[in-house]
Amino acid sequence: MARGDQLLTTDHLCKAFRRGETTVEALRDIDISVADGEFVSIVGASGCGKSTFLRLVDGLTKPTSGEARIGGQPVRGPGSDRAFVFQQDRMLPWRTIEQNVGVGLEMHKVDKAARKATVAPLLDLVGLRGFESSYPHELSGGMRQRANLARALAVDPQVLLMDEPFASLDGQTREIMQAELLRIWSERQKTVLFVTHQIDEAVYLSDRVLVLTARPGRLKADVHIDLPRPRGLAVKRSPVFGEYVDTIWSLIEEEVKQSLSYEARAL
Amino acid sequence: MAADTGTHRGTTVDAGHPAEEPVTADPAGPATAPGGSRRRTSQRLLRPLKNQRARRAIGSLIVGAVLWELAARWAENPLFFPPLTDIWGRFLTLAGDGTLAENLAASFQEYGWGFLAAVLIGGGLGVLMAASRFARDVLDPWVTMLNATPVIALAPLFIVIFGLGLSSKIAIVFLVMLFPILLNTFIGLSNTDDDLVEAIRSYGAKGGQIYAKVKLPMALPQIVAGLRLALSHGLVGVVVSEFFGARAGIGMMIFTSAQTFDTNALYVGVIILGLTGVVLTYALLAVERRLARWRFQKEAS
Numbered sequence A: 001m002a003r004g005d006q007l008l009t010t011d012h013l014c015k016a017f018r019r020g021e022t023t024v025e026a027l028r029d030i031d032i033s034v035a036d037g038e039f040v041s042i043v044g045a046s047g048c049g050k051s052t053f054l055r056l057v058d059g060l061t062k063p064t065s066g067e068a069r070i071g072g073q074p075v076r077g078p079g080s081d082r083a084f085v086f087q088q089d090r091m092l093p094w095r096t097i098e099q100n101v102g103v104g105l106e107m108h109k110v111d112k113a114a115r116k117a118t119v120a121p122l123l124d125l126v127g128l129r130g131f132e133s134s135y136p137h138e139l140s141g142g143m144r145q146r147a148n149l150a151r152a153l154a155v156d157p158q159v160l161l162m163d164e165p166f167a168s169l170d171g172q173t174r175e176i177m178q179a180e181l182l183r184i185w186s187e188r189q190k191t192v193l194f195v196t197h198q199i200d201e202a203v204y205l206s207d208r209v210l211v212l213t214a215r216p217g218r219l220k221a222d223v224h225i226d227l228p229r230p231r232g233l234a235v236k237r238s239p240v241f242g243e244y245v246d247t248i249w250s251l252i253e254e255e256v257k258q259s260l261s262y263e264a265r266a267l
Numbered sequence B: 001m002a003a004d005t006g007t008h009r010g011t012t013v014d015a016g017h018p019a020e021e022p023v024t025a026d027p028a029g030p031a032t033a034p035g036g037s038r039r040r041t042s043q044r045l046l047r048p049l050k051n052q053r054a055r056r057a058i059g060s061l062i063v064g065a066v067l068w069e070l071a072a073r074w075a076e077n078p079l080f081f082p083p084l085t086d087i088w089g090r091f092l093t094l095a096g097d098g099t100l101a102e103n104l105a106a107s108f109q110e111y112g113w114g115f116l117a118a119v120l121i122g123g124g125l126g127v128l129m130a131a132s133r134f135a136r137d138v139l140d141p142w143v144t145m146l147n148a149t150p151v152i153a154l155a156p157l158f159i160v161i162f163g164l165g166l167s168s169k170i171a172i173v174f175l176v177m178l179f180p181i182l183l184n185t186f187i188g189l190s191n192t193d194d195d196l197v198e199a200i201r202s203y204g205a206k207g208g209q210i211y212a213k214v215k216l217p218m219a220l221p222q223i224v225a226g227l228r229l230a231l232s233h234g235l236v237g238v239v240v241s242e243f244f245g246a247r248a249g250i251g252m253m254i255f256t257s258a259q260t261f262d263t264n265a266l267y268v269g270v271i272i273l274g275l276t277g278v279v280l281t282y283a284l285l286a287v288e289r290r291l292a293r294w295r296f297q298k299e300a301s
Helices: A050-058 A097-101 A103-107 A112-125 A141-154 A171-188 A199-205 A233-237 A239-266 B034-050 B052-075 B084-096 B099-131 B133-148 B151-162 B166-190 B194-202 B207-243 B250-259 B263-291 B293-300
Strands: A006-019 A022-035 A039-043 A065-070 A082-085 A159-163 A191-195 A208-212 A219-224
Touching: A006 A050, A006 A191, A022 A050, A022 A191, A022 A219, A039 A050, A039 A199, A050 A082, A050 A159, A050 A191, A082 A141, A082 B194, A097 A103, A097 A112, A097 A141, A103 A112, A103 A141, A103 B207, A112 A141, A112 A171, A141 A171, A171 A199, A171 A233, A191 A199, A199 A208, A199 A233, A199 A239, A208 A239, A219 A239, A233 A239, B052 B084, B084 B099, B084 B263, B099 B133, B099 B166, B099 B207, B099 B250, B099 B263, B133 B166, B151 B166, B151 B207, B166 B207, B194 B207, B207 B250, B207 B263, B250 B263, B263 B293
Parallel strands: A039 A191, A039 A208, A082 A159, A159 A191
Antiparallel strands: A006 A022, A006 A065, A208 A219
């Protein structure tokens, strides 16, 4: 379901961490390309470098070799063409929701009136109207994740980088948030790179699901999800959906086993 | 998820304040309507009476004062233990002939300038040590050593160097206030939440913005704790430095009163110091409450 040109590409992206004397290779030779407006999920065993990959694309950490490009421009650091949605909401506890959602604009020196004007419709969009002057601790986990998403949308990025944003939510809230995300995605026409360890979540949301191997993470498979859009939650009960989940699960299974054996050795 | 290069800064010196919840200055407070401010003030002053803890505290002070008065009258030893009413009388004469005002002005100036210098230099060095590993490594041994030294012992030397006037006292007040402010600023800024820093970094925040928007707000409770310590250390600094020689000041008044067996005047000085400490502490807490409204709101709920 490619909607346009390749917006995001990575070229032999590698990342290794030094940990004391040893070097841990997290990612090896990741080559992907994501079209404008595409929703792509990344799944893999824990410790395979999914989150590291997102952080490389955001420029929060530098690759050991290779590079990521947005619209042909190499990533040198965080930029307003990308926005990160974190697993933990990471709201600043001393700021109201409105001030938190506007924080990206504030960093780019947008004045207060313009920030308010941008933030208000976004709070509407994510269903937080009326909570402008609430503090994060007054909101539920699901609501804080809505604010987290609104904060990312506020800088009007081309690419949303989402790092297991629903992992800390309860099952029901998670399902609702998935549907909400699809609605917002189709309304805002963003390109999304979505990291998750929930295979059904990846299938439900995505145009493509990328499967990474266990450490060091390499691209193992690129699964196109041909389910019609818009997708209601009912699609999760369809047999095709189940087949996709099974396919991806069998791809991941041996990787999970391998990563468990890594962990066992580390113990 | 891959483990990242988490750099954990070991805090070298601990002033005994566990990391508290982060707080900050938040400018967008609801403005108080200017018309209603007078009524608000009176309500605010009466508010403690509605609070059980405050009622007990005030009641306890009143009972203590009455017991003092009765015990002193029964003991009949005005040299060691004068009744509160005699002390009050002495207060009125000292206030009336201008002695008190002169002494208060001297001590107040010493305290104020010392405090200002300690906040600027202590705060500045604290930020510097938190921001630069080099600065921390170079300054740390000095800070640790001087912090462990009772700098008040330097008071006689400072009087020799700077003379009997204000400057010797300012230097001592500055020194005793410096370290609690410096250490707590440094520790507060070092213990920031890396996740929050990364979050605003992802939104394009650079060095100065990271300090202004995350690190300082988070360090605020620790900085306030340091200021609280400094406020009381500073009072001790003023008084003790004046003991070693001064032209005026509450400490000098206390010292000369003792030498002339003017016990009432001595108590006037001591009580003024105690009340000043209470007022300063509450003023500081009020400032913190204003800067960190969200936190107090959270505690209340």
